Amino acid sequence: MITANDDYPKSYTKSFADINMSRRSVSRKKLESYLQEVDVFDNPKMQLEQYPTTPHLAASMLHTIHTHFNDLEGKCVADLGVGSGVLSLGCSMLGCSYVLGVDIDPEALAICANNISEFDITNIDLLHCDIRSLVNHPGRLHGAFDVVVMNPPFGTKNNQGIDMLFLQAGLALARTSVYSLHKTSTREVGNMMQ
Numbered sequence: 001m002i003t004a005n006d007d008y009p010k011s012y013t014k015s016f017a018d019i020n021m022s023r024r025s026v027s028r029k030k031l032e033s034y035l036q037e038v039d040v041f042d043n044p045k046m047q048l049e050q051y052p053t054t055p056h057l058a059a060s061m062l063h064t065i066h067t068h069f070n071d072l073e074g075k076c077v078a079d080l081g082v083g084s085g086v087l088s089l090g091c092s093m094l095g096c097s098y099v100l101g102v103d104i105d106p107e108a109l110a111i112c113a114n115n116i117s118e119f120d121i122t123n124i125d126l127l128h129c130d131i132r133s134l135v136n137h138p139g140r141l142h143g144a145f146d147v148v149v150m151n152p153p154f155g156t157k158n159n160q161g162i163d164m165l166f167l168q169a170g171l172a173l174a175r176t177s178v179y180s181l182h183k184t185s186t187r188e189v190g191n192m193m194q
């Protein structure tokens with residue numbers, strides 16, 4: 001388990017102090033501007049489908065979850081395939097109580113840990129884990145989260161079906177809701193799982 005280190009120089013802290021004043025009032029645009037400061041993968045691993053969610057898409061998704069479904073503030077969240085952390089950071093900025101970000105790639109987790117430090121965020125932990133191992137054996141993580149968010153690999157790199165495994169893991173971990181980004185072409189499969 002890697003946790004964000006808290007002793008990062010304060011001068012590096014990216015400013016989102018005003019967000020703490022009133023999380024409910026953070027506009028989608030403001031959230032997007034904060035997320036634009038999140039560092040992304042140095043050398044994305046195509047085999048792991050490491051394409052970061054754009055700040056615009058992340059802010060739109062999370063702001064909708066927050067304002068339309070009231071599913072972030074005070075909630076315990078898991079982010080499956082956390083990557084460099086844009087979704088986890090956004091969840092924290094919108095007032096969730098805790099986020100666990102999970103990824104198979106230690107290098108992605110290191111970038112994410114650095115982002116967490118730079119934003120001076122203290123309620124995100126990171127777990128080095130293959131999501132596939134959680135599908136049948138979630139252990140203590142079973143039902144441990146209110147909400148799961150994710151932008152999973154789509155299964156286009158000789159890993160067909162991984163998106164469905166991520167969804168199954170999400171359903172095992174979440175008590176209430178799973179919010180996941182998928183290709184339009186897989187919409188029929190998604191409907192079947194509802």
Ligand SMILES: C[S@@+](CC[C@H](N)C(=O)[O-])C[C@H]1O[C@@H](n2cnc3c(N)ncnc32)[C@H](O)[C@@H]1O
Nearest residue numbers: 048051052053081082083103104105130131151
């Ligand atoms: C499309 S990227 C999304 C990254 C980040 N969540 C974002 O929104 O920018 C998918 C992420 O899933 C991770 N990943 C791929 N296969 C995985 C697996 N079997 N278990 C855990 N993480 C995995 C990749 O390393 C990558 O960080």
